[in-house]
Amino acid sequence: MRAIEFQEYGGPEVLKVVETEVPEPGPGQVSVDVAYAGINFADLKARETGYRVPRLPFAPGLEVSGRVRATGEGVTGLTVGQEVTALTEGGAYADVAVADATTVFPVPAGVDLRTAATLPTVLPTAYALVHSVGRLQPGETVLVQGAAGGVGTALGQLAKAAGGTVYGVVSSAAKADYAREYGYDEVFVGDFEKPVRAATGGRGVDLVLDPVGGDTLRAGLASLAVFGRLVSFGNASGAKAWSVGQPELYPRGVTVGGFSILTLAQTAPDELRALAERAFTKVVDGTVTLPVTAEFGLEEAAEAHRLMGARTSTGKLLLRVGG
Numbered sequence: 001m002r003a004i005e006f007q008e009y010g011g012p013e014v015l016k017v018v019e020t021e022v023p024e025p026g027p028g029q030v031s032v033d034v035a036y037a038g039i040n041f042a043d044l045k046a047r048e049t050g051y052r053v054p055r056l057p058f059a060p061g062l063e064v065s066g067r068v069r070a071t072g073e074g075v076t077g078l079t080v081g082q083e084v085t086a087l088t089e090g091g092a093y094a095d096v097a098v099a100d101a102t103t104v105f106p107v108p109a110g111v112d113l114r115t116a117a118t119l120p121t122v123l124p125t126a127y128a129l130v131h132s133v134g135r136l137q138p139g140e141t142v143l144v145q146g147a148a149g150g151v152g153t154a155l156g157q158l159a160k161a162a163g164g165t166v167y168g169v170v171s172s173a174a175k176a177d178y179a180r181e182y183g184y185d186e187v188f189v190g191d192f193e194k195p196v197r198a199a200t201g202g203r204g205v206d207l208v209l210d211p212v213g214g215d216t217l218r219a220g221l222a223s224l225a226v227f228g229r230l231v232s233f234g235n236a237s238g239a240k241a242w243s244v245g246q247p248e249l250y251p252r253g254v255t256v257g258g259f260s261i262l263t264l265a266q267t268a269p270d271e272l273r274a275l276a277e278r279a280f281t282k283v284v285d286g287t288v289t290l291p292v293t294a295e296f297g298l299e300e301a302a303e304a305h306r307l308m309g310a311r312t313s314t315g316k317l318l319l320r321v322g323g
Contacts, residue, residue, distance in 0.1 A: 003094035004301045006047055007057040012302035012309065014047060015060075023091070023098045025072035030104045032084060036117035037092040038063040039304050039317040040150075041211075041236060042262070046090075047305065049238070052262065053090075061092025062262070064099075065107065065116035066322065075101045083107040085116040087265055087272075093301055093319060102269040105276055108284045118150070118290040118316045119280060124272065125233065125261045126154035126288075127279035129209050130162055133231050133259045138163030140206035143196060143223060145216060146236070147184055148175035148314040150290070155209060156183030157288045167196060167205065171311060178314045182289075196223045204228060214239030226252045233259045291315040 001022050006014040025031045043060045045051035065085045068078050078084065078101065087103040107116045129151075130136050142159050146152045147168025159166045160183035168184040169192045170176050176187040188195045196205060204225035210217045211234030221230050221244070235241075244256050264272045282288045293315035296304040300319075307313050 001095035002298060003059050003091070004061070004298065005057045005059040009048060009050055012047070012305040015302045015305065017299050020094075022096050025070055025075075025098050027073040028075060028101055029072040029098050030075060030078055030084070030086070030101050031069040031071075031096055031098050032064055032066040032086055032104070033069045034064045034092065034095060034097050034321040035066040035113040036064065037061050037094075037097075037298075037319040037321055038117050038121065038150075039308055039319065040121055041234070041308065044305055044309055059091040059094060061088065061090060061094070061097070061319075063087055063117065063120035064092045064097050064321075065113045065119075066097075068104075069096060071101070077101075078104060078106075083113060083116070085119050087120040087261070087276075089262075089265075093298065093321075095298075095321060100265075100269065102273055103265055105273075105280065108280050110284060114292060114318070115283070115290065117318055118292060119283065120276070121261055122150040122154050122290060122316065123279040123283065123288065124276040125259065126151050126158050127282065128259050128261070128264075128275055129155060129231055129233060130158045130164075132275065133257050134207045134209060134229060136162050136164050136207055139165075141165045141167065141200060141225075142207040142209065143167045143169065143192070143205045143220065144184075145169050145208075145210045145212050145220065147179040147187060149211075150316040151211065151233075152179065153182045153315055154288050154290060158282065159183060160185075161282075161287050164207075167192075167199060175314055193219050193223055200225070207231070209233065211236055213237045213242070217242065221248060221254065221256070224252065224254045226254075228252070228254045229257065230254065231257045231259055292318050294318075295320050
């Protein structure tokens with residue numbers, strides 16, 4: 001079968017198409033004939049820095065849609081040929097991928113395989129940030145970094161549906177125009193601290209959702225209202241880990257939390273499954289639309305990485321494998 005792998009860290013050019021053996025599912029696992037694979041920023045970090053890479057060579061990719069090819073010992077509730085979407089620990093950029101059965105989900109009714117490939121990482125992450133971790137309440141204000149990305153697109157819609165006033169931060173005017181179509185009341189380009197204070201009458205926001213880290217995270221913390229919450233869900237900046245303590249938290253009674261869907265899949269898979277099932281209903285009932293803004297063939301994985309790495313893309317990027 002075909003697969004994409006890299007044997008060294010570097011730019012998109014290290015991604016190579018290889019022929020390899022078809023993987024077989026082990027106990028508690030499922031193999032999937034891949035229709036589409038999602039592109040995520042974590043894939044770029046894996047390729048560039050070794051993020052969550054246990055060894056080389058490594059086949060990237062964290063989410064797929066397709067049809068069940070085979071089930072391992074002990075797997076119940078899934079049948080060969082069934083349309084599914086799945087979160088993987090790698091290897092999604094391939095004709096066949098293997099995932100733990102706990103992170104393989106039947107495709108919701110009325111959802112096609114192309115749309116299903118956008119679901120496993122983006123939608124549960126966004127749902128958790130708004131509801132489970134961020135706990136946004138009607139009438140509150142929320143500030144979202146990366147508002148035009150895949151998670152940001154879902155966040156705008158979920159936060160608006162939850163009754164929030166939704167502010168976003170993006171890097172260009174074109175991205176701002178895009179974000180306004182997906183639930184954002186106001187979108188700031190670049191610097192945001194002063195605009196946020198102005199938009200909230202000097203109060204600040206109740207909730208900040210930050211996938212960037214570094215100075216952006218610090219500026220988000222400074223933009224919180226009294227008793228506000230900040231949730232970190234990534235470190236796209238590559239900044240060193242930052243500690244927050246009494247000097248930052250005590251003056252206004254703010255709190256800081258975190259969320260990683262990949263970590264939750266390892267530490268609490270049953271909680272992830274329940275979270276994903278709740279989140280997927282938001283696509284079925286029309287609350288959330290996840291636009292695919294670019295699609296590439298499997299052999300074009302490097303081009304997909306170049307587009308995402310240029311920070312000019314919006315929405316969700318997919319690889320078309322067998323779809």
